[in-house]
Amino acid sequence: MKVYADGNLRYGVIGAGIQGQKHIEVIDLMPNTSLIAICDAQAERARSMALKHGAQHALVDWQELLALDEIDAVSIALPDHLHREVTVAALEAGKHVLLEKPMATSVEDAEAIVEAQKAAGTKLMINWSNRWMQAFAKTKERLDAGDLGDPLYVYARLNNTLYVPTQMLSWSANTRLPFWLICHRYDIARWYFGSEAKKVTAVSRSVVLKEKGIDTPDFYQATVEFEDGQVGNFESCWILPESMPYLVDSKFQLICTSGYVNIDPTPPVHQLATEEAYSHEGFLFGNVFGEPVGFVRNAIEHFVNCCLTDRTPMITGEDGLQITRALAAMVEAAETGEAVYL
Ligand SMILES: NC(=O)c1ccc[n+]([C@@H]2O[C@H](COP(=O)([O-])OP(=O)(O)OC[C@H]3O[C@@H](n4cnc5c(N)ncnc54)[C@H](O)[C@@H]3O)[C@@H](O)[C@H]2O)c1
Known part of the structure; x- marks a missing residue:
């Protein structure tokens, strides 16, 4: 162990x-972890975050950050x-x-x-990170325990507002x-099924965002047949009205040979009214007493602990590649109108 x-x-x-x-907030809080450098193309953003969280270096050029020999591990949270370019360079520089x-x-x-990861080791x-949401994690435990029988079908909707x-x-x-968006729910479905995509069909439409001059479809619907026979139906849009109480609208259903799971990750669990305004929030993550809590923190902690204790992280590059193949097939199938066979 290193x-x-x-x-x-x-x-x-x-x-x-x-x-x-x-990532910066969580790393700042973790024991046995020192935040050394922050890089962002917006210099003021890097500078203010470095100042707030005690990082020695605030940089605009990621190559300068990767050239710092004292850095063992990096988070990459770019668009x-x-x-690709930054991740390959980070791995080549020997960083986790x-x-x-x-x-x-x-x-x-x-x-x-x-x-690059294989070469670097x-x-x-x-x-x-949605794997660390309690409902998804608990479902995986019950599946692995055999309580639900075999998974057959997933319906997953994950939407955003405009x-x-x-x-x-x-x-x-x-x-x-x-x-x-779909990648979050595809990752969960594949994790539950333990199988890879075999056939992908998909449709998308461009109306609302196109009119606003943004060249990306409004919604996708994709049906994926997996090698072991399971089926996933994935749909996402990002044109819901901004008057919606949340940025995210989500629904997940898992049908098994002897069980059913229904997950609505964004119910209003907390209502708060003042004389001026009413709000209700889901509290899937956020800050409590100034510290981040919830699945976002848990996922980052998992990675750091894997580095500290020399374990393989739960979601590897190979997982990422398999998932990317299915997601790219959804885009291709929607563009061509043809099924994609993997
Ligand atoms: N795991 C999750 O649940 C989750 C949630 C939201 C976003 N994401 C992912 O995180 C990534 C970042 O998303 P975001 O919402 O933070 O986007 P963002 O636009 O808020 O942040 C991107 C940052 O990268 C900086 N940047 C862009 N090009 C750069 C460059 N060449 N060098 C240095 N800095 C550069 C920008 O200035 C900006 O500050 C995306 O891949 C997104 O899909 C993951």
């Missing part, structure tokens, strides 16, 4: 946007389409890598990342819903 300097895993975060900031989902937006990119985890592609992400035209 012994890190002073027993500490020395850490860098590349991409300090919405998701990268969560979906920018994962926690790469945000999706692994990549093409099979070629995912293959290059897996090759360092750890690579793709952050499909705020996400129009305001939250400056780069929404550079990704597609299978990579941005």
Whole structure:
């Protein structure tokens, strides 16, 4: 087992946007982990996060961060389409890598990342953090215990409001819903089925976002037949009205030979009314007493603990490559109107 300097895993975060900031907050709190450097193309963002969380280096060039020999591990939280070059370079520089989902937006990119990881022999985890949501994790335990029989069918819906592609992400035209949203639920279905995609059919439509000048489809619906006979039906849109109480609308159903699971991850568990306004929130993650809690934190902690104790992370590069093949097939099937056989 590798012994890190002073027993500490020395850490860098590349991409300090919405998701990268969560990585920074969690790394800052973890024992035996030192946050050394933060990199973001927006210099002020890198600088303010470094100041707030005590990182020595605030950088705009990720190559400078990877050149820091003292860094053992990095999180990469860049826009979906920018994962390959930085991840390959990080692995070549001998760093352990926690790469945000999706692994990549093409099979070629995912293959290059897996090759680099094999050559480097360092750890690579793709952050499909929804596996750490209690409902999905508990379901996996009950499946593995044999309580539900064999899994046969998944229906999974994961939607966003229009705020996400129009305001939250400056780069929404550079990704597609299978990579941005469906990937979360596809990862869960594949994990439950223990099988790979064999045949993929899909449809998508471009109306609302196209009118707004954003070149990416409004919704996708994909049906995947797996090698062992299971079927998954995946659908995502990101044009729900912004008046919705949550950014996310989700529904997940698992039908087994002797069991059924129904998961609604965003119920209003907390109502709060003042004289001025009413709100209700799901509290799947967030901050309690100033510290991040929930599945986002748990997933990052898992990766750090794997580095510290020399274990293989739960979601490897090989998993990421298999998932990318299915997601890319959804995009291709929707574009061509033809079934894709893998
Ligand atoms: N695991 C999850 O549940 C989850 C949730 C949200 C987002 N994500 C993923 O995290 C990644 C980041 O998403 P986000 O919502 O934080 O996006 P974002 O746009 O908020 O952040 C991206 C950041 O990268 C920076 N950046 C862009 N190009 C750069 C470059 N060449 N060098 C350095 N910095 C650069 C931008 O300035 C920005 O701060 C995406 O791949 C997304 O799919 C994962």
